Structures are given as structure tokens and as C-alpha cells.
Amino acid sequence: MKKINAQQRIKALRSELNHLAQAYYVADQPEVEDHVYDELYQELVALEAEFPELVTAESITQKVGGTVSQGFTKVSHDLPMLSLGNAFNEEDLKAFDARIKKQVHGNLSYMCELKIDGLAVSLKYVNGKFVQGATRGDGKTGEDITANLKMIKSIPKSLSQTVSLEVRGECYMPKTSFAQLNEAREANGQAIFANPRNAAAGSLRQLDSSVVAERQLSTFLYSVAELGELEAETQAEALDALDDLGLVTNHERRLCQTIEEVWAYVQEFQEKRPTLAYEIDGIVIKVNDFDQQEEIGYTVKAPRWAIAYKFPAEEAETVINDIEWTI
Numbered sequence: 001m002k003k004i005n006a007q008q009r010i011k012a013l014r015s016e017l018n019h020l021a022q023a024y025y026v027a028d029q030p031e032v033e034d035h036v037y038d039e040l041y042q043e044l045v046a047l048e049a050e051f052p053e054l055v056t057a058e059s060i061t062q063k064v065g066g067t068v069s070q071g072f073t074k075v076s077h078d079l080p081m082l083s084l085g086n087a088f089n090e091e092d093l094k095a096f097d098a099r100i101k102k103q104v105h106g107n108l109s110y111m112c113e114l115k116i117d118g119l120a121v122s123l124k125y126v127n128g129k130f131v132q133g134a135t136r137g138d139g140k141t142g143e144d145i146t147a148n149l150k151m152i153k154s155i156p157k158s159l160s161q162t163v164s165l166e167v168r169g170e171c172y173m174p175k176t177s178f179a180q181l182n183e184a185r186e187a188n189g190q191a192i193f194a195n196p197r198n199a200a201a202g203s204l205r206q207l208d209s210s211v212v213a214e215r216q217l218s219t220f221l222y223s224v225a226e227l228g229e230l231e232a233e234t235q236a237e238a239l240d241a242l243d244d245l246g247l248v249t250n251h252e253r254r255l256c257q258t259i260e261e262v263w264a265y266v267q268e269f270q271e272k273r274p275t276l277a278y279e280i281d282g283i284v285i286k287v288n289d290f291d292q293q294e295e296i297g298y299t300v301k302a303p304r305w306a307i308a309y310k311f312p313a314e315e316a317e318t319v320i321n322d323i324e325w326t327i
């Protein structure tokens with residue numbers, strides 16, 4: 001493509017993606033299915049790779065999606081809440097593995113985790129007490145949703161030890177709660193939610209906490225932002241430590257020694273996906289060793305030591321155009 005054409009296409013893609021991101025992250029009312037968004041996004045990534053001089057700091061490829069809504073107090077994240085790079089097939093995973101192997105030496109293993117389809121949250125504990133919870137927002141500043149998170153039973157108000165730490169995870173609505181909620185809403189003549197992710201995001205960003213209490217949300221924690229007194233040298237140890245503290249992690253995780261083992265795990269859970277009690281939209285693959293993670297580092301938007309494999313579009317269950325949206 002000629003540079004002048006690329007410039008025009010990039011402008012159009014950024015404008016469309018910004019519009020779709022606003023609908024998805026801010027209004028919790030996506031206008032297209034994820035794979036449509038992902039295809040446009042990947043086209044923009046490819047064009048920006050071909051014409052790096054056209055990349056600007058304002059491009060959606062350089063920022064974490066989301067903003068802070070009116071009505072919530074802002075929370076500044078001590079450490080940014082990032083996005084993840086994407087893989088769509090086995091080749092992408094092999095390319096990820098090859099890139100990692102160029103950067104690290106010594107034993108390498110990957111922690112594979114289910115990519116829970118919900119809303120990212122950050123929980124702060126001081127001396128073992130839950131003191132603050134926030135959304136990801138734009139990655140640097142999130143929304144203070146402490147009161148809402150206190151309504152979620154799986155988030156302990158006190159830990160089993162008096163440690164101070166910040167943990168991150170995904171807040172989600174189990175499939176059965178989602179079905180019950182929509183059934184009740186339909187019976188009451190209210191608009192139904194399109195999918196559990198939207199129901200969870202819409203519920204958590206309610207200003208009235210009593211609504212959250214009724215919605216039966218749950219959480220899986222998947223990372224420690226600041227270890228504090230917690231001793232862990234790997235993702236596997238960190239997740240075990242979270243379990244010991246009484247925080248809920250997802251136990252389908254698996255430590256893999258090779259990218260072939262990773263691929264087998266991906267395929268296994270692509271098959272098991274319909275049988276799970278909660279929605280997942282892929283698998284997150286993380287370099288297990290924290291020192292190696294630091295060696296590999298970050299882009300402006302995501303860790304280089306992790307990647308999210310996204311399940312193919314035909315797995316999607318929701319036809320967006322047929323659904324009425326609400327928050």
C-alpha cells in the first residue's frame with residue numbers, strides 16, 4: 001500500500017476503533033462482536049508496523065482501552081493496569097515462544113491460565129484488610145468501586161495474614177447467575193443483558209451498591225501488583241500464595257514446559273469451554289519466572305512476557321444485533 005493510502009486507512013481505522021472502544025468500555029454496550037473489533041485492530045497494527053513513522057502516542061494501539069466514568073472517584077494506580085497482546089493461532093504462539101527464547105536464558109516455563117471474560121479489578125489490602133478496589137480505567141487511573149466490590153462474597157474483607165498487598169483479577173458473572181438475571185429482567189419487562197461480560201461490567205459500575213449485591217458476581221485473582229511481604233519468585237508461587245491468603249484463584253491453571261504443551265492446553269480448554277460455569281474468551285500464557293519477566297519487559301500497553309490466545313470467532317455465542325442493551 002502507498003503511504004498516502006495507508007495514512008487515510010489508518011485515520012479511518014483509528015476513528016472507528018475509538019468509537020467502538022467508547023461503546024464497549026464506557027457505555028458497556030458493544031456495537032460489534034469482539035472478532036470484528038479484533039480484525040480492525042489487527043489491520044491497524046499491521047499498517048503501523050509497515051509505516052512506523054505514522055504511529056502516534058494517541059493511537060489506540062498505544063493506549064489501554066477504557067476511561068473513568070462520571071460519578072466515581074478516581075483512583076490512581078501505583079502500577080499501571082495493562083492490556084495483553086493477542087495470539088490467534090498456533091503460529092502466533094510459536095512466534096511468541098521464539099521471541100521469548102531470544103530474550104531469556106536458562107529454564108523457561110509458561111503458566112497457562114483461563115482468560116476470564118469479565119472486568120479487570122484491582123484490590124488493595126492493608127494489614128490484611130480490604131481497603132480499596134478499582135477498575136482498570138485507562139490503565140493509569142481507574143474508578144473507585146470499593147463499595148460495590150464489598151458486596152461480592154468471594155472477595156474476602158480480611159486475609160488469613162496481616163499482609164499489605166495489591167492484587168488484580170477479573171470480576172465476572174457466572175453463566176447461571178446471568179441466565180437467572182436475564183430471566184427475571186425479561187419477566188419484569190426490562191431489557192436483557194447481551195452477555196455475562198456486559199452484565200458484570202454494567203453491574204460493577206452501578207452507583208447503587210445494593211444492585212451489585214443482588215447480581216451474584218464473583219472474582220478470580222490472577223496477579224500480584226505489589227508483592228509487599230509476600231514471598232514468590234514465580235507466577236505459580238504467587239497464585240499459590242494468594243490461595244493461602246484466602247483469595248480466590250482459578251485452579252484450571254497449568255504450568256507448561258514447552259509451547260507444544262501450551263498448545264495442547266489451549267485446545268483442551270477450547271473444547272471444555274462450554275462446560276465451564278463462567279465465560280472465557282481465551283487463554284493467557286505468562287512466562288512463569290518473575291526475574292525473566294523483568295528481563296523481557298513491557299510495551300507501552302502490555303507485558304511482553306505474556307500473550308492472550310483468543311478463541312476463534314465461530315465459538316462466539318452472542319449475535320449482537322438481535323439484542324437489546326442496557327446497563
Ligand code: NAD
Pocket residue numbers: 020021024025030031032033034035037038064065082083084113114115116117118119120121136169170222284308
Ligand atoms: P484483553 O481483554 O484482550 O486482555 C487484557 C485483559 O484480560 C486484562 O485486562 C484482564 O482483564 C483480562 N484477563 C482475564 N483473565 C486473565 C488472566 N488470567 N490473566 C491476565 N489477564 C486476564 O485486552 P483489553 O485491552 O482489555 O481489551 C481488548 C479486547 O476487548 C479486544 O480483544 C476485543 O475483543 C475487546 N473489545 C471489544 C470491543 C467491541 O466492540 N466488541 C471494543 C473494544 C474491545
